[in-house]
Structure formats: C-alpha cells, structure tokens
Amino acid sequence: MRAEFWSPVQLSLEVASVSIIFVVITGLLFGRLMANKKFRGKAVLETFFLLPLVLPPTVVGFLLIVIFGRNSPFGRFIEWLFNQPVMFTWWAAVIASTVVAFPLMYQSAKTGFESIDQDIENAARVDGAGGIKLFMLVSVPLAIQSIIAGGILSFARALGEFGATLMFAGNIPGRTQTAPTAIYLAIDSGNMHIAWILVACMIGISFIMLLTVHVIRS
Structure with missing residues (x-):
C-alpha cells in the first residue's frame, strides 16, 4: 500500500516541479510582452493562450496527441531525435501539465506587470537599464507578488492535471501514473482505501497552496 500511495504522489510532485519551470519562464515572457500593449489581433492571441x-x-x-503523435511531423522528429516517441512517457505528463497550467501563470504575470507604475520603468530606462536588466531588476521585483501567486496556482493546477495526462501520457504505474490517475484507477478497481488516502x-x-x-x- 505504501508504494501504491507514495509512487504516484512522488511522480505528481516531480512532474509538477519540472512543468512549473517551463510555465514560469513562458508565462513571464509572454506576460511581459502582452502587458500594456495594444495591437491588432491581441484579443485573439490572448484567447488562444487562455484556451x-x-x-x-x-x-x-487529443490536440497533444495530434501535435506530438507518431503520425505528425513534429512527433516523428522527436522520435528520430530521442529514438522513442514522446507519448506514454514521463515527459508527456510534463507537457500536458505545462499546457494546462500555463494560462494561470500568464494571466497572473500579465496582471502583475500591468500594475507597475510606468514612470518607474521609464526612470530606470533613463538611468541606463537595458531590456533584460530592466526586466530582471525592476519589472519582476515590482510584480513579484502576482508572479509568486501565479506560480503557486500553476503548480497546483499541474499537480492536479488528469484528463490530458491520461490520454497523452497514459496510466503506467511507476512511469506516468500520477496521483489523479492513481485515484481514478483505485476507484475503478474498488480500492477505496488507497483512493481516500490519495484524495486526502x-x-x-491544494488547501495549503490556496491558503498561501x-x-x-491579502
């Protein structure tokens, strides 16, 4: 029972920890690019990000299978590069978690960057701060509250991802079986004891993260 409980929980934490790295990097990048910007097609692009x-x-x-599957050019390229398909692997779970968690990080980061007083950033530019220096030493620190909150919410979302992971990564014990998929399997097999432990x-x-x-x- 110990392995039935700890293995999927550990895998979920590992997958969420790796996916949050990609989520934070892309969320900060696109959040900064889209903050306080007005251009034709912005609404369409943001809608795509939040889909x-x-x-x-x-x-x-389904879309991940189409994009990364063995019948797609990108999927065949990955299989050629790594000598194996990405589907039903640990990395497939990371990709699924990254995709579903990205919108939360993006929205939080963009909101944080939009809340920054533009006069502060303009003053930093006058003092000689370049793009990267301005971003790292001025923009990020000023928006750090929203960034941290977005990171925590994104981690919680990645940790709880189920549907896309089940379809794209499968439910292979010890390899791709995360806590949500383990709960599904436990209920399906009538093992309510382990299901209750995983649910708890x-x-x-999740409660600790939301409280944080x-x-x-506040």
Whole structure:
C-alpha cells in the first residue's frame, strides 16, 4: 500500500516541479510582452493562450496527441531525435501539465506587470537599464507578488492535471501514473482505501497552496 500511495504522489510532485519551470519562464515572457500593449489581433492571441482553461481535458489531450503523435511531423522528429516517441512517457505528463497550467501563470504575470507604475520603468530606462536588466531588476521585483501567486496556482493546477495526462501520457504505474490517475484507477478497481488516502493528500496539498496564495494577496 505504501508504494501504491507514495509512487504516484512522488511522480505528481516531480512532474509538477519540472512543468512549473517551463510555465514560469513562458508565462513571464509572454506576460511581459502582452502587458500594456495594444495591437491588432491581441484579443485573439490572448484567447488562444487562455484556451486550456476552458477546453475539456480530453480536447487538450487529443490536440497533444495530434501535435506530438507518431503520425505528425513534429512527433516523428522527436522520435528520430530521442529514438522513442514522446507519448506514454514521463515527459508527456510534463507537457500536458505545462499546457494546462500555463494560462494561470500568464494571466497572473500579465496582471502583475500591468500594475507597475510606468514612470518607474521609464526612470530606470533613463538611468541606463537595458531590456533584460530592466526586466530582471525592476519589472519582476515590482510584480513579484502576482508572479509568486501565479506560480503557486500553476503548480497546483499541474499537480492536479488528469484528463490530458491520461490520454497523452497514459496510466503506467511507476512511469506516468500520477496521483489523479492513481485515484481514478483505485476507484475503478474498488480500492477505496488507497483512493481516500490519495484524495486526502491532494486536498491537503491544494488547501495549503490556496491558503498561501490568499495570504500573499491579502
């Protein structure tokens, strides 16, 4: 029972930890690029960024299969590069978690950057701060509250990802079986004891994360 509980929880934490690196980097980059910008097609582009929030997980999983599957050019390139397909691997779970968690990080980062007083950034430019220096030493510190909150919410979302992961990465014990997919398997097999333990663990982790976000924003 110990392995049934800890293995998927550990895998979920590992997947979420790696995916959050990609989520934070891309979320900060696109959040900064889109903040306080007005251009034709912005609404369409932002809608595209936020789509994973509202799309059914099965649709996200289907699209990932189309993009990274063995019948797609990109999927064949990955298989040639790494000598194996990405589907039903640990990295497939990371990709699925990254896609569904990105909108939360992007929205939080963009909101944080938009809240910065433009006079402060303009003053830093006058003092000689370049693009990267301005971003790292001025913009990020001023928006850090929103960035941290977005990172925590994104990590929680990646940790709880189920539908897209099940379709794209599968439910292979010890390899791609995360806590949410393990709960599904436990209920399906009638093992309610392990299901309750996993559910309690996930509720506890999620509660702590949401409480942390509330404390940061209050």
